[in-house]
Amino acid sequence: MKNPLDSLWGTVISGVVLTVILYFVVKSILASAGA
Amino acid sequence: MDYVPALARWIHFLAGVMWIGLLYYFNFVQVAAMKAATADGTAAGISKHVVPRALLFFRWAAVVTWLAGAALLSDKFVDAFLLRRGMTGIGVGAWLGTIMLFNVWVLIWPNQQKILGMKPATDEEKNKARRVAFLASRTNTMLSIPMLFFMAAGWSHRAVFGL
Numbered sequence: 319m320k321n322p323l324d325s326l327w328g329t330v331i332s333g334v335v336l337t338v339i340l341y342f343v344v345k346s347i348l349a350s351a352g353a
Numbered sequence: 354m355d356y357v358p359a360l361a362r363w364i365h366f367l368a369g370v371m372w373i374g375l376l377y378y379f380n381f382v383q384v385a386a387m388k389a390a391t392a393d394g395t396a397a398g399i400s401k402h403v404v405p406r407a408l409l410f411f412r413w414a415a416v417v418t419w420l421a422g423a424a425l426l427s428d429k430f431v432d433a434f435l436l437r438r439g440m441t442g443i444g445v446g447a448w449l450g451t452i453m454l455f456n457v458w459v460l461i462w463p464n465q466q467k468i469l470g471m472k473p474a475t476d477e478e479k480n481k482a483r484r485v486a487f488l489a490s491r492t493n494t495m496l497s498i499p500m501l502f503f504m505a506a507g508w509s510h511r512a513v514f515g516l
Binding site for chain 2: 340341343345
């Protein structure tokens with residue numbers, strides 16, 4: 319499998335996907351902390 | 354007006370623009386430009402006159418950005434890095450920025466020194482250094498996307514984003 323970081327579009331898309339994942343991770347941490 | 358947080362925020366933005374701006378210059382402009390310049394034999398000028406200067410401002414802007422960010426977090430620094438007490442969003446941003454600073458000083462800069470001939474290296478070591486520096490730089494470009502999201506949305510505007 320090709321490394322997505324070898325292309326600019328792969329890098330940008332990976333960054334956006336990571337943003338969405340981390341957003342929901344943070345939301346779930348905040349929900350479990352009752353914040 | 355509380356001068357320390359205001360100054361820290363201003364400096365954090367100024368240095369951050371320089372750091373991430375140069376990171377985007379490397380990734381969106383220079384990589385493709387070097388490939389084209391190598392093909393027509395004009396890459397030496399970029400390597401000699403542009404890259405060392407860009408790397409100088411790049412790596413020190415990274416340090417200033419991190420220090421100003423730490424000053425801005427102030428007494429909430431530990432809470433942010435431990436992702437607790439409502440500092441989870443900005444804490445994720447702070448962790449991403451810290452990983453990026455590590456990449457700059459531990460992976461990108463030492464390998465660029467080999468590539469640019471500032472440190473002795475064989476051709477094989479230079480080729481390996483090129484790949485490591487490239488992937489570390491691309492990793493930082495990828496990480497900058499969520500990092501900027503959590504910097505923008507994780508603290509002062511966290512209510513807007515539900516964080």
